[in-house]
Amino acid sequence: MAETGNTRPPISREDVAHLARLARIAMSDSELDHLAGQLEVILGAVARVQEVAAVDVPPTSHPLPLTNVYRPDEPFPSLGADAALSAAPAAEDERFRVPRILDEE
Amino acid sequence: MSATDAGDLTRLTAADLADRIARHDVSAVEVTQAHLNRIAEVDEKIHAFLHVDTEGALAQAKRVDAGEVSGPLAGVPLALKDVIVTKGLPTTAGSKILEGWRPPYDATIVERMRAAGIVVLGKTNMDEFAMGSSTEHSAYGPAHNPWDLDRTPGGSGGGSSAAVASHQAPLGIGTDTGGSIRQPAAVTGTVGAKPTYGGVSRYGLIAFSSSLDQAGPCARTVLDAALLHAVIGGHDPHDSTSIDAPVPDIVTAAREGDVSGMTIGVVTQLRGNGYQPGVLARFDEAVALLEKAGARVEEVSCPHFDYALPAYYLIAPSEASSNLARYDGMRYGLRVGDDDINSAEEVMALTREAGFGAEVKRRIILGTYALSAGYYDAYYGQAQKVRTLISRDFTRAFDTVDVLVSPTTPTTAFRLGERIEDPMAMYLADLCTIPSNLYGGPGMSVPCGLSADDSLPVGFQVMAPVQADDRMYRVAAAVERALGTDRLLEQAPAL
Numbered sequence: 099m100a101e102t103g104n105t106r107p108p109i110s111r112e113d114v115a116h117l118a119r120l121a122r123i124a125m126s127d128s129e130l131d132h133l134a135g136q137l138e139v140i141l142g143a144v145a146r147v148q149e150v151a152a153v154d155v156p157p158t159s160h161p162l163p164l165t166n167v168y169r170p171d172e173p174f175p176s177l178g179a180d181a182a183l184s185a186a187p188a189a190e191d192e193r194f195r196v197p198r199i200l201d202e203e
Numbered sequence: 204m205s206a207t208d209a210g211d212l213t214r215l216t217a218a219d220l221a222d223r224i225a226r227h228d229v230s231a232v233e234v235t236q237a238h239l240n241r242i243a244e245v246d247e248k249i250h251a252f253l254h255v256d257t258e259g260a261l262a263q264a265k266r267v268d269a270g271e272v273s274g275p276l277a278g279v280p281l282a283l284k285d286v287i288v289t290k291g292l293p294t295t296a297g298s299k300i301l302e303g304w305r306p307p308y309d310a311t312i313v314e315r316m317r318a319a320g321i322v323v324l325g326k327t328n329m330d331e332f333a334m335g336s337s338t339e340h341s342a343y344g345p346a347h348n349p350w351d352l353d354r355t356p357g358g359s360g361g362g363s364s365a366a367v368a369s370h371q372a373p374l375g376i377g378t379d380t381g382g383s384i385r386q387p388a389a390v391t392g393t394v395g396a397k398p399t400y401g402g403v404s405r406y407g408l409i410a411f412s413s414s415l416d417q418a419g420p421c422a423r424t425v426l427d428a429a430l431l432h433a434v435i436g437g438h439d440p441h442d443s444t445s446i447d448a449p450v451p452d453i454v455t456a457a458r459e460g461d462v463s464g465m466t467i468g469v470v471t472q473l474r475g476n477g478y479q480p481g482v483l484a485r486f487d488e489a490v491a492l493l494e495k496a497g498a499r500v501e502e503v504s505c506p507h508f509d510y511a512l513p514a515y516y517l518i519a520p521s522e523a524s525s526n527l528a529r530y531d532g533m534r535y536g537l538r539v540g541d542d543d544i545n546s547a548e549e550v551m552a553l554t555r556e557a558g559f560g561a562e563v564k565r566r567i568i569l570g571t572y573a574l575s576a577g578y579y580d581a582y583y584g585q586a587q588k589v590r591t592l593i594s595r596d597f598t599r600a601f602d603t604v605d606v607l608v609s610p611t612t613p614t615t616a617f618r619l620g621e622r623i624e625d626p627m628a629m630y631l632a633d634l635c636t637i638p639s640n641l642y643g644g645p646g647m648s649v650p651c652g653l654s655a656d657d658s659l660p661v662g663f664q665v666m667a668p669v670q671a672d673d674r675m676y677r678v679a680a681a682v683e684r685a686l687g688t689d690r691l692l693e694q695a696p697a698l
């Protein structure tokens with residue numbers, strides 16, 4: 099049997115806060131606490147996948163055995179700038195306008 | 204009111220409507236207007252539609268009447284799940300983060316349906332990003348089951364199934380990642396098919412879990428589902444996971460419905476504890492009728508199906524956590540907190556906090572956990588191995604049987620609010636449908652009567668080998684024929 103979920107420490111508020119940072123989702127403390135409890139239950143249930151001894155079983159990432167699917171290398175028109183920018187929250191000079199990405203100038 | 208009442212065009216099948224339109228007994232505009240009127244009359248109670256495109260629908264109907272487009276379903280109205288992108292027409296995937304978004308392109312299946320003369324009435328309600336089994340995770344409020352307005356029409360494609368069940372449209376499009384076409388079909392007394400993975404293009408299907416997502420037809424009869432499947436199916440160079448081979452002859456299979464000489468396997472693991480007695484009674488009755496129709500029936504054990512649900516709830520959230528990273532408030536959709544002080548990263552976090560609902564956040568966090576260093580092997584990696592074992596169960600079973608069958612869902616439609624605070628209870632709704640997604644083969648639900656427990660519809664699931672969608676339609680059509688369930692919706696309460 100593979101290592102079981104029982105050896106995993108319980109999910110804490112700090113754990114969820116770390117995952118939320120990785121996933122770029124702001125969360126209040128009460129949301130973090132609520133989610134920690136729910137994650138604990140869900141992880142306890144899904145840890146059952148570890149009951150299946152599977153050292154020699156290859157993983158499946160996809161239902162179709164496809165490799166290197168190509169299409170003919172022919173140029174065709176792409177979406178125009180107007181169409182691409184039509185749903186932008188902010189646009190300027192034919193570009194997406196985004197908030198600052200650096201901490202300081 | 205009977206299905207043959209020619210006075211009500213909304214009671215006819217898609218095949219019948221197309222036939223009458225082709226013979227000029229009725230115009231496509233009249234058919235479309237009748238369905239738009241029905242939407243205006245009943246959708247306040249059902250909430251199947253998030254957006255009705257009256258103008259676009261009538262314009263398309265006029266093109267059919269003018270002979271500009273034709274096909275076996277020309278002029279037939281359809282309810283389109285809001286997870287499929289439509290050029291210029293609002294597309295939200297049931298999420299606030301895409302509120303007001305008008306995509307700059309059409310999905311391949313939308314292009315194919317337009318070219319075939321199908322009339323898209325509007326976009327249907329769904330659980331946000333197709334994550335859920337009840338439509339209660341829609342950011343725009345839930346849809347209601349026409350059989351009992353206090354119950355859910357299933358999910359995530361509950362809007363399409365409810366629209367079809369309440370005669371607002373004879374056809375619908377759904378998408379099925381873990382059961383989102385089949386489970387709503389089962390609990391609304393309609394037909395829903397998940398084609399073989401890769402059988403219908405995913406280009407323009409807003410991604411939830413790319414190795415599992417598959418679009419497919421919703422209808423009131425097996426033949427109607429097959430006709431729609433034939434229009435949308437087939438190779439698409441825009442989707443590199445699309446199968447480059449012809450769609451099996453599903454329409455002939457649906458017309459014939461002949462199971463004589465077939466071997467049908469009843470899955471041991473998909474019955475027993477947790478299944479309502481009324482569901483099992485109807486299922487067993489349908490199996491007996493298939494035997495009477497000339498099929499051989501045997502019980503088949505698929506031991507790893509017991510691990511399908513846990514594997515799915517690792518694989519799907521993991522893929523979702525990656526797919527949904529695109530909603531960052533930079534290029535389209537909602538942007539929150541852009542005050543010239545917050546950084547791009549802070550704006551992303553605030554946008555995603557405001558734009559995503561509780562279930563989507565829960566799955567993103569779960570997926571982020573399952574993929575993180577230190578836990579990857581024990582969770583995501585192990586789930587991928589289980590996926591292999593489940594596929595082996597299928598291929599081994601198909602060495603001896605032609606199709607596998609089970610109830611589509613363990614229970615009939617549950618009440619709104621009943622499972623919303625208990626994610627694991629909600630996830631159980633997809634217990635029987637998930638194995639086919641993990642394997643990649645086709646699966647469909649056909650009604651097999653009403654449960655004696657609560658007089659609500661029960662779904663019969665047929666699962667077939669990869670690229671043997673025709674077998675699935677053949678068996679579903681036999682069930683429909685033996686039980687007369689193409690008329691089941693006549694027993695639904697009037698709205």
